[in-house]
Each structure stands twice: as structure tokens, then as C-alpha cells.
Amino acid sequence: MTTYSLLILPGDGIGPEVMAEVRKVIGWFQTNRGLSFDVSEDLVGGAAYDKCGKPLADETMAKAQSVDAVLLGAVGGPKYDNLDFSVKPERGLLRLRKEMDLFANLRPAQCFDALADFSSLKREVVAGLDILIVRELTSGVYFGEPRGISADDTPGNEGGRVGVNTQRYTSGEIRRVARSAFELARKRNNRVCSMEKANVMESGILWREEVQWVHDNEYPDVELSHMYADNGAMQLVRNPRQFDVIVTDNLFGDILSDAAAMLTGSLGMLPSASLGAPMANGRPKALYEPVHGSAPDIAGQGKANPIACILSFAMCLRYSFGLGAEADMLEKAVEKVLADGVRTGDLMGAEGGKPVSTTEMGDHVLTAL
Amino acid sequence: MTTYSLLILPGDGIGPEVMAEVRKVIGWFQTNRGLSFDVSEDLVGGAAYDKCGKPLADETMAKAQSVDAVLLGAVGGPKYDNLDFSVKPERGLLRLRKEMDLFANLRPAQCFDALADFSSLKREVVAGLDILIVRELTSGVYFGEPRGISADDTPGNEGGRVGVNTQRYTSGEIRRVARSAFELARKRNNRVCSMEKANVMESGILWREEVQWVHDNEYPDVELSHMYADNGAMQLVRNPRQFDVIVTDNLFGDILSDAAAMLTGSLGMLPSASLGAPMANGRPKALYEPVHGSAPDIAGQGKANPIACILSFAMCLRYSFGLGAEADMLEKAVEKVLADGVRTGDLMGAEGGKPVSTTEMGDHVLTAL
Ligand SMILES: CC(C)[C@H](C(=O)O)[C@@H](O)C(=O)O
Ligand SMILES: CC(C)[C@H](C(=O)O)[C@@H](O)C(=O)O
Numbered sequence: 001m002t003t004y005s006l007l008i009l010p011g012d013g014i015g016p017e018v019m020a021e022v023r024k025v026i027g028w029f030q031t032n033r034g035l036s037f038d039v040s041e042d043l044v045g046g047a048a049y050d051k052c053g054k055p056l057a058d059e060t061m062a063k064a065q066s067v068d069a070v071l072l073g074a075v076g077g078p079k080y081d082n083l084d085f086s087v088k089p090e091r092g093l094l095r096l097r098k099e100m101d102l103f104a105n106l107r108p109a110q111c112f113d114a115l116a117d118f119s120s121l122k123r124e125v126v127a128g129l130d131i132l133i134v135r136e137l138t139s140g141v142y143f144g145e146p147r148g149i150s151a152d153d154t155p156g157n158e159g160g161r162v163g164v165n166t167q168r169y170t171s172g173e174i175r176r177v178a179r180s181a182f183e184l185a186r187k188r189n190n191r192v193c194s195m196e197k198a199n200v201m202e203s204g205i206l207w208r209e210e211v212q213w214v215h216d217n218e219y220p221d222v223e224l225s226h227m228y229a230d231n232g233a234m235q236l237v238r239n240p241r242q243f244d245v246i247v248t249d250n251l252f253g254d255i256l257s258d259a260a261a262m263l264t265g266s267l268g269m270l271p272s273a274s275l276g277a278p279m280a281n282g283r284p285k286a287l288y289e290p291v292h293g294s295a296p297d298i299a300g301q302g303k304a305n306p307i308a309c310i311l312s313f314a315m316c317l318r319y320s321f322g323l324g325a326e327a328d329m330l331e332k333a334v335e336k337v338l339a340d341g342v343r344t345g346d347l348m349g350a351e352g353g354k355p356v357s358t359t360e361m362g363d364h365v366l367t368a369l
Numbered sequence: 370m371t372t373y374s375l376l377i378l379p380g381d382g383i384g385p386e387v388m389a390e391v392r393k394v395i396g397w398f399q400t401n402r403g404l405s406f407d408v409s410e411d412l413v414g415g416a417a418y419d420k421c422g423k424p425l426a427d428e429t430m431a432k433a434q435s436v437d438a439v440l441l442g443a444v445g446g447p448k449y450d451n452l453d454f455s456v457k458p459e460r461g462l463l464r465l466r467k468e469m470d471l472f473a474n475l476r477p478a479q480c481f482d483a484l485a486d487f488s489s490l491k492r493e494v495v496a497g498l499d500i501l502i503v504r505e506l507t508s509g510v511y512f513g514e515p516r517g518i519s520a521d522d523t524p525g526n527e528g529g530r531v532g533v534n535t536q537r538y539t540s541g542e543i544r545r546v547a548r549s550a551f552e553l554a555r556k557r558n559n560r561v562c563s564m565e566k567a568n569v570m571e572s573g574i575l576w577r578e579e580v581q582w583v584h585d586n587e588y589p590d591v592e593l594s595h596m597y598a599d600n601g602a603m604q605l606v607r608n609p610r611q612f613d614v615i616v617t618d619n620l621f622g623d624i625l626s627d628a629a630a631m632l633t634g635s636l637g638m639l640p641s642a643s644l645g646a647p648m649a650n651g652r653p654k655a656l657y658e659p660v661h662g663s664a665p666d667i668a669g670q671g672k673a674n675p676i677a678c679i680l681s682f683a684m685c686l687r688y689s690f691g692l693g694a695e696a697d698m699l700e701k702a703v704e705k706v707l708a709d710g711v712r713t714g715d716l717m718g719a720e721g722g723k724p725v726s727t728t729e730m731g732d733h734v735l736t737a738l
Contacts, residue, residue: 076568085571085574088568090568090569094569120490120491120494120606120607120608121489121490121491121606122489122490122491125489141510141536141569141570142569142570144533147570147571148571149571149572149574149575152539152540154539156539156541156542157539157540157541157542160539160540160541161539161540161575162537162538162539162540162575163537163538163539163570163571163572163573163574163575163576164513164535164536164537164571164572165535165536165570165571165572166533166534166535166536167510167533167534167535167536168531168532168533169531169532170521170523170525170526170529170530170531170532171521171526171529171530171531172525172526172529173525173526197620197623199445199457199459200459200463200510200511201510201511201516201532201534202454202516202517202518202532202533202534203518203532203533203534204532205454205518205532206518206530206531206532207532229623229624230623230624230627231627233602233624233625233627233628233631234627234628234630234631234636236628237489237490237606237628237631237632238489238631239489251566251620252624254566254569254598254599255598255599255602255621255624255625256602256624258599258600258602258603259602259603259605259606259628261603262602262603262606262607263606267603
């Protein structure tokens with residue numbers, strides 16, 4: 001029997017609470033579906049900093065490189081706001097992304113029918129929304145050199161400083177994430193929209209040209225369009241259902257995928273997968289995490305919605321282990337729980353009613369399974 | 370009597386059509402309010418390229434530097450999509466912004482009561498919305514060096530290219546736009562929210578620190594908060610009315626202000642002002658333009674909504690000439706026309722009815738004046 005190795009990094013804030021529910025789901029699949037998981041757990045973010053002065057220990061990094069998949073909760077919190085840049089909680093997550101070379105970040109923005117009324121957008125604009133944002137995750141302005149803050153005395157800035165970051169993309173970096181987007185589009189509605197600012201940035205021109213090249217040479221059957229990222233932000237608000245797959249760079253992907261997530265009204269519901277190149281066993285390097293953050297304001301109170309984290313595990317079953325049937329099963333269980341009207345606090349609307357706790361929501365999912 | 374000098378640059382697409390209506394409004398103020406304007410006109414964008422092979426002639430640039438205010442329509446169009454980067458229509462606009470040093474771009478996102486149902490957002494989320502985005506306009510990744518595309522043979526990219534842009538901000542650049550935001554907030558609801566990605570970019574850390582410095586030393590009476598730009602995009606979608614003034618950099622400002630504009634459902638209605646340092650006569654260097662683009666699909670058909678361009682002229686009256694009463698008068702006239710149910714095609718909803726043309730809309734505004 002295959003044993004799948006998982007490294008769980010609950011992280012900060014509500015991370016440990018929501019991850020505890022994922023552990024229950026993992027247990028369910030072991031007991032009831034005969035799957036075998038080898039689960040280890042470690043620290044990331046502020047939790048790691050508190051213990052060892054770094055947001056990710058080298059041993060944890062090595063472990064992440066050796067497992068089949070990493071499951072991450074969330075990182076960050078006000079307690080760490082004044083830490084030096086190099087040891088901020090976020091650096092732990094960024095190091096994982098970079099050293100595991102997880103270049104394709106898949107962020108589905110899906111509107112669950114039972115929750116369509118939670119969106120700040122009109123129901124008719126978002127009902128049935130199902131788009132997939134593929135964000136480049138290991139390059140661009142997040143990682144480009146030179147970077148930093150230094151003294152600067154140019155005229156108008158006497159005695160001042162200058163802050164620099166570098167947006168940098170190679171053909172190879174653009175082509176590989178474009179391929180991911182085209183592959184995913186083929187399994188969906190076969191349409192890709194690529195977003196950049198080619199009217200202002202040369203790196204955006206290269207982005208556009210390389211995506212077009214991959215299309216023309218390798219995926220001519222997929223429909224490709226290009227859009228400036230500012231217009232993309234507008235179109236996401238105006239009529240998000242016009243999109244199928246969106247492919248964009250690290251920084252635009254950060255902003256646009258958060259806007260898209262919020263459209264659905266279901267931020268506590270949205271999972272993500274970050275995938276790299278295939279390992280020796282054929283599985284891609286992979287990290288799964290909810291789109292929401294560490295929500296320090298509600299941490300430790302049993303109020304957090306564990307569904308985004310549970311659905312991230314569904315993505316893990318599908319993308320890391322090829323267990324599509326099991327992933328479907330888990331997603332259907334979540335849908336059923338929602339259709340039954342079970343709601344955590346973040347999903348309580350005007351209807352009122354009593355919210356369930358984090359663990360109760362996890363239990364409902366198990367029951368539905 | 371003071372004579373105000375204006376340079377009109379209609380530009381491309383619907384630019385000339387909407388600007389023709391502004392000319393009528395200028396004429397009205399000359400005839401009926403005893404104001405004196407010295408108006409000249411010239412080319413920018415694709416129109417300038419067609420005539421002289423450059424998107425902005427040096428003589429036009431010199432004229433822009435010498436007048437009290439520039440009124441611009443819009444630039445760009447598919448006809449120019451394959452031009453070399455250095456002569457694209459957008460470069461004309463960017464040259465004006467840079468050489469006139471128009472560092473503060475004011476983009477109000479206002480939801481007109483008569484149009485609240487046009488938004489893709491629920492009426493209760495956007496009704497009465499009135500926020501002001503102050504976008505830094507002359508620095509950041511739009512202008513930072515080094516930039517460009519070159520050959521690159523690093524491993525994984527053999528035979529490929531690399532595209533580079535540089536995000537660069539000095540203390541002085543950040544402080545001056547922060548001051549604009551605080552000044553404007555004092556005349557509104559006294560709250561400023563600054564947005565960056567200080568968790569990922571050092572230039573964002575400098576941004577946050579310098580905005581805080583200006584606050585603490587010069588505007589301690591104004592309420593200041595900081596938000597990561599991805600969360601900002603979310604919050605704009607979730608609950609935009611939480612904001613008063615938002616201050617952010619050139620690229621985030623581009624994306625976030627377009628998203629904010631679309632929230633209002635009134636893209637054809639939104640003006641903008643780009644302001645620089647005071648000239649010898651005490652007036653700021655200034656350029657006014659609608660937020661919408663050149664809309665090539667409807668150009669030349671008399672369908673465009675001239676209101677954004679007309680309201681940009683109202684901003685000109687207020688910010689360049691201190692004619693607040695006249696600006697109010699023009700804004701009220703526009704509100705009256707809308708309340709009366711007059712609509713261009715872009716504002717036609719389910720109610721149906723017959724849209725008015727660009728010139729008819731202009732006439733209605735004159736009548737209301
Ligand atoms: C936590 C932060 C570093 C991160 C990012 O900016 O990528 C987050 O916003 C995300 O989108 O995953
Ligand atoms: C036309 C383009 C260069 C411009 C920009 O990116 O600044 C536009 O999108 C804007 O927001 O004024």
C-alpha cells in the first residue's frame with residue numbers, strides 16, 4: 001500500500017485550530033478509505049520565530065523538501081509587526097515557496113450556491129462563479145534583486161532614504177507557469193486570460209510575448225486573451241463570470257486573487273495549491289494552504305471556519321496523489337453541510353441562527369462524509 | 370480680469386467627442402459667469418503619433434509646461450498596439466505626468482445616488498460611497514531604472530530573455546504625496562489609509578515609515594491607518610465605505626483606483642486630477658482627465674458619456690483656480706441631469722428608455738447650469 005507523507009505546518013493565529021479539523025479529515029480517510037498517511041508536524045511563521053528566532057528552521061525546510069506534500073495553516077500577527085524584515089513570519093512562507101520552487105499558485109474563486117447572498121456583489125453577478133487564478137509564485141518583485149533600503153541624498157531627498165525592489169521575469173519562468181495555466185484550462189472551459197501592464201512595464205511586454213509563444217507553439221487549441229491588470233481588476237468587479245483561467249504574475253496575482261476571493265463572499269471557504277516541478281516519484285512538489293490569513297482577532301476562540309483548510313486538503317488529494325474521487329467526495333461533503341444550513345460565525349447572515357464552532361463544523365463534514 | 374490658460378489634448382478614441390462637450394461648458398462659464406479662458410488645443414497619444422511619429426511632440430510638452438492647466442481626453446487604441454514601446458500612445462501621457470512632475474493623482478470614487486443600481490455591488494454596500502484615492506504618479510515601477518528586455522542565458526532560461534523593471538521610491542517622493550493626502554483628508558472626514566506590501570517589499574516598508582513620519586510630525590490630528598494592498602483590494606470589495614482617503618503608490622494606485630471606480634457602477638462618470646508643485650503664480654501644475662479610457666469600440670458614434678470629462682473640468686475649476694463655487698455649480702448641474710433621468714447608453718439599465726447622445730448630454734448639462 002502507498003503511504004503518503006504529509007508535513008503539517010499550522011503556523012499562527014487560527015492556523016492550529018483549522019488544521020486540527022484537517023487532521024480529523026485525514027483520520028477519516030485512513031479509517032474509512034484505507035488510505036495511509038505518514039503525518040508529521042512542525043512550526044512556521046511567528047510560532048517558529050518564538051521558538052528558534054527564525055520564521056522557518058533549516059530542519060523544517062529540509063523536511064518540507066522530503067515529504068509528498070506540505071499543508072500550511074496561516075502565518076503572521078500583530079505581535080510580529082515590528083520584527084526585522086528578515087525574520088517576519090511571512091519570510092517563512094516565502095522561503096518555502098522559493099526553495100521548493102512552487103511556481104504555480106492555483107487559487108480557485110468559487111461561489112458556493114448556499115452562500116451567494118454573502119457576497120457584497122449582487123447574486124446575479126456571482127451565482128455559479130467558478131474561476132481559477134494561476135499566480136506565478138517564485139519570482140517577480142517578491143524575489144528580484146537588487147532590493148533594500150539605503151541612504152540617498154539625491155536633490156529633493158537630502159538626508160533621506162531610498163527603497164528599491166526589482167521586478168524580474170525570465171522567459172523560462174513565464175513559460176512554465178503559462179503551461180500550467182493552459183493545462184488546467186484544458187480540463188475546464190479551455191480559456192485563459194493573461195494579465196500584466198505591458199503598456200507601462202517591459203517585464204509585462206515579455207510576459208505577454210512569452211505567454212503568446214507558449215500558446216501558439218504548444219496550446220493553440222486553448223483560447224487566449226490578454227488584458228491590462230488594471231482593467232482586469234475592473235472586469236473582476238464588473239462581470240467576473242467572463243473568466244475561466246486567469247494567469248498573472250506574483251504581485252498582480254496577490255492583489256487580483258484576493259479581490260476575486262472576496263467577490264465570492266466566501267473567503268473562509270477558499271483553498272489554494274502551490275505546485276512545483278515533479279519529484280522523482282512523479283508527484284509535484286506541493287504546498288496547500290487556505291487563502292485567508294491568520295485572523296488574529298478571532299484566534300483561539302473556536303470561531304474560525306475550517307472549510308478553506310479542509311478544501312485545501314481536497315486539492316492535495318487531487319493534485320498530489322491523483323485521488324480525484326476522494327477529493328470530489330470531500331468537496332461534496334462540504335457542499336452538503338452548507339446546503340444543510342450549517343454555518344460558522346463568518347457565514348452568519350441576516351437570517352440569524354446559531355453559529356457552530358470550528359470543531360463542530362469539522363464534525364459536520366465528517367458526518368457528511 | 371484674470372485669464373486662465375488651458376491646453377486641451379483630446380487624444381484618441383472617444384477623447385475628442387467628450388472634450389467637445391467640455392468646450393461647450395467652458396464657453397458657458399465665459400458667457401454667463403464672466404470668466405476668461407485662453408484655450409489652445411494640441412495632439413497627444415496615437416493622434417500625435419500619426420502626425421509626427423511621437424506620442425507627444427516637444428512643442429506640445431513645452432506648451433503644457435507653460436499653461437495654467439491641461440485637460441486631457443484619453444489615449445490609446447488597438448491601431449497602436451504593435452507600436453514600439455517607446456512610441457506607444459501611453460508614453461505621451463506618461464511623459465506629461467513625469468515632466469510636469471504631477472506627483473499627486475486624485476481619483477474620487479463616488480457613487481451617484483441616481484446610479485447606485487448600476488453597480489455590480491449591492492445598493493446597500495455602495496449607496497453614498499465617497500472615497501478619494503490619492504495615487505503617487507511620477508515614480509515607482511512606472512519610471513524606475515534599470516528597465517528593459519535583454520538576452521539571458523541563466524540556467525533554465527538558455528536562449529531566453531529577461532524583462533526587468535525597478536520599483537524605487539525616495540523618502541521625499543513618499544512624503545510629498547502623503548502631505549497631499551493628509552491635506553485633502555482634513556477637508557473631508559480626516560482619515561487616511563495608506564496601502565503597500567510592507568510584508569514583502571522593502572520599498573513598502575519605506576513607504577509605511579515615511580507616511581507615518583509625515584503623520585506624526587505634521588498631521589497628528591488626522592487619523593492614519595495602514596493596510597496591505599491585497600487586503601485593501603478585498604476591503605474595497607467588501608465594504609468600501611470604511612475608507613475616506615486612500616494613499617498608495619503608482620502601481621497599486623492604478624489597480625486599486627480602477628477597482629474602486631468600477632464599484633460605483635459609474636465609470637463613465639469619474640474624473641481625476643493630477644497635481645504637482647505650485648508654479649510662480651501659486652497655482653499647482655495640473656492635468657485633468659477622466660478615469661475611463663479611449664473606448665475605441667464606441668469611438669466616433671456619439672455614444673460616449675461626456676460627464677467624466679466635464680467633472681474633470683469641475684476639478685480644474687476647484688484645484689487650479691480656486692473657483693469652488695463654480696465647481697459646485699457644475700457638479701450640481703450634473704447631479705440634476707442624472708436625477709432627471711437623462712442617460713447616455715452606458716447608463717441604460719433594465720428600466721429601458723432611449724439613451725441620449727454625447728452632445729445631447731452636454732446640452733442637458735448646459736441647460737441645468
Ligand atoms: C502573507 C503574504 C506574504 C502572502 C503574499 O503576499 O503572497 C499572502 O498575501 C498570500 O497571498 O499568500
Ligand atoms: C494609460 C495608462 C498608461 C494609465 C496608467 O497605467 O497609469 C492608465 O491606466 C491610468 O490609470 O491612468
